[in-house]
Amino acid sequence: MATDKHCKNELAAPSADQCMDHYGCIYENNHLITLMVDPADGSIVDANRAACSFYGYRLREFRKLLITDLNGGQEDDTGSFLDRALPGGKYRGNQVFHEHHRLASGQHIDVEIHTGAMRILGRDCVYTVIHDISERMRSEKRLRESEERYRDLVELCPEAILVYSGGTILFANQRTEKLFGIVKEELLGRSIDDFFIEKPLSSSEYNKLKAMSGIKDSFRIEQRFIRRHDRRVFDLDISGVPITYNETATLQLVCRDITQKKKETERAVRLQEQRHAVGFPLEDKAVLDKLYIPANTLSGDFFIFHRISDYEVLGIIGDVAGKGISAALSISALRVMFMDSLHSGLAPVEILQDLNRRAIEHMGEDYIAGCCFHFDFNRGMMKAAAAGINEFMYKPGGGEGMRITVKGTPLGMFAGSTFEQTAIPFQAGDRFCFYSDGMELLFSSDELCREYEYLQGKIAGSVLQDDCTWLSLLIT
Template identity: 30%
Template sequence: MREGKESIKTLDERVEISQSNYKEIWDKVNELVFVIEISKGVVPKNFIDFNNKVCSKLGYSREELIKILPSNVLNLTNIEDKISIFENLSNKRVCDKIELTLKSKDEKRIYAKSNISIFSHEEKDFALVIATDITEYKILEEELKGILNGIPDVIKVYNTDYTISFFNEAGYEFYNKTSEEIKGKMCYEVLSRNEKCLDCSFEEVVATKKMLSRERYIPELNKFMDVCYNPVLGKDGELLFIVERLRDITEKKMLDKITKDSRERYKQIIDNAPDAVIIIVDNKIALANNEACNLFATLYDDLIGSNVYRHFQEKYKKALHKVFRNIISERKIKEIYDYDFYVPNNKLINVQVSYSYILYEGNQAILAAIRDITEMKRDIKKAAELQRSTLQKEFPAQNFIDTMSVYMPAHTISGDFYRIYEINEDFIIGMIIDVRGKGISAALNISAFDILCFQEVNKGHHDPMEIVKNLNKKLVKYYEENYVAVCCFSMDFNSNELKVVGAGINQFLFQKKGESLEEKIVEGSFLGMFDNSEFCEQTIFFESGDKIFFFTDGLDFILEEDKVIQEYMRDASIFEFKNYLDDFLSDSILESGKLKDDCTMVAIEIK
């Protein structure tokens, strides 16, 4: 009997020694290890045990943590993730590489990659969780993704086994894929191929650990692309991952790849960009490439930490402040503005700055890519001058009406236009036009459409409805998807009759003398959309003192909530209102940096 008791005592001592040994080993491992009792539905009930690493990482004492519900620590806010994990555990009883988010005592999030296994003891079920802290990696990954998402080029990041890690937003849009559809696949699988390309460059890049650029034709995309492969190396020279950048070779190079490790690696990558690139944090330049130093004529050490406002002209500071505030608050991507800029020797150049919201070292930041567009601006300015020279400055029917126009492009070249034709001394036809697109292409479309309008009028078509329908048929046939918005009107001074037909520009303002403004609607789709489009017509009889206002959608704010403008229009002459509107739009440019859209108006007052 005594021997039995001694045997039991010896066994208990062995168990205590065994538990002591495993606890000692457990507390020495670098992972977070804890055991949770779970219900039959694999729902966490309470903590059973954990190592010291868990306590130190979460900021709790052992006595505190043992009393806390697991749901207060396991931050599974996404119910779909929670269901997925628990379903997998129920089926497999082991789940590898599950990402968990733990919440510490001070409400900080700790990201962990975990192995979870289910075991039973004394008719109870338990979950053993062995987790590795990947918080720093997740922050760096988010920073890299944020910076890459600010780049308009297609960026693809590959693991060392050539599988895809992730694309930037331009990449997902370019391939029309989601992150779930591409992650872990080989690059050629994204193109629906079964094997790698014959001219694949990955093996060469891995062998040489050097950047490689080449031009490639991708038949699946029917594009010639400039492709750059960049190996990203760790401190000891090992290959971390490969970043691939694709761009249509008709575009200029803007940015190369940006890595995730450190400030120096960021700089190494953006130094390969052909344009000046800076990262702005709290209005200070936190990072810049060599091109930025050359542009600002400043040494790198002097540029870093300097206030970004002091590098721009005084007249832009108010607008810059508003732009920066909006980009940060609304997390905007690719906001583009143009500025005049002084370089060494007091030489004035034109620059275009593309701003994008990013995360940089855990802070909200702005990525600014600055491009010298002086030569392009010079060419565009010539085109704009040519466009302005074709604008009508003298209007017909001066015995019957006074006519004033407002014309202010959102950019240098406008997609708006107007023309009033004199059919005879008692009859005129007018068109106000807004073509799709901006810049040179819009200007070319305007010129082409102006010729079409002239041909219609010259053929003897003087009814607005007939003109609009004929133009629609021509645009459907020749313009493909270059839709055009117009408002066509005629004025017969013998009968004092105004006819207005709308096609995309569907409203105008009419004011009887001494009365309030009336908004008139003329429904009709854009020209060029459908063969059988229907258009509406308004007929109005006018008399001395009446006013009519035709305008493009850049001036829609007149119709909305700005009662001050409408009150001013009621008593002002069209000449006074033109000057008021010109000043109003100029102030808007100074305040915001640019107009949202081209602004064009033709105002008529009956004598």
């Protein structure tokens, strides 16, 4: 019997005091901001310590307030607190919504409210947990403003810009319409492959655009495409960088149309090849062997021969600053200046002095390294002056090659530059080798006197660090 009585006591309902003690322990010690609200009128029945600390009200002050007092009594499009806590006037599970509250200090904050029904001591209440989301809202606002600035910025960009992820276009600026030949709204949600065909059809670099995996750094590729609807060919320079767009890992692609630039480069290459295909002006006086290998598409190296008479030739070998089209333009300008400098005299040192003056006047900081030489086959004398390319090789017939050094700074560097000139008598069987800096990076002095076939074979298996130009003149 004692045992049965003990079991019945254990199963007996807790007393009101026990309920209040249990409720108070959980409620008061909860670090979450918690309010108890009367669903009949919205009055605040109770507030825990976290709520008092957060809002700055004492408990007795809280109990004089309505829940709507915390938001200034304002209602928004979604209705009042009770409308959202008790949709339809009935309990329908937990509800979550946002409001704009004011603290006792007058500070305004954004809050996220979680509500649920609770019955305590025979009284129905709306159990209300409040989270301060002010910082989150500020962050979201900054993000929205940042995205708006991003959109404004990219719309002003003169290049086509896409945001691309997993094979799908998520964003396109106004400039893409000209490239794709379609309004940008019709690009969204589609793939680049819907509009362009690759040429060539396989490209490991282009596969980067089709999958996000493994792309952590920016990249840049050049690719030729054919636009599907009109078969127009485009050469594109594509710069890609991983970005987060709308909370999604994406690629931002800047597509620059370089079709015209590529055509100009190809014309410049053909022009360079034509100019460097020339032979020695006095073919009966010397045999010319030459190597001309650009490190890139266009070379900054050049050489020029000018026939003065039936027994005299003036020449120059050099390297202009810069690469590509700018280097090609500088070479064209230099050819004109070189011909004009012939009026200053025929001695190499006089040519370089006049070219230095013209380079300072017209070339800015585009310095020119060069070596100018003059062959007089009547007298059997070679004269050379240097401006940055300060050595060449002389190999007497049947003898060992000798490196000849001549001092002189690059053209256009200093207004008062002085240039040395050296004179070497020659006869049939002697050989002179003039070369640009790129050759010095690959060959020793002894090798630079070797035959054309040897040099060509070694260059073919090398990675060029600079343009390579080599001229060999065998006196006959």
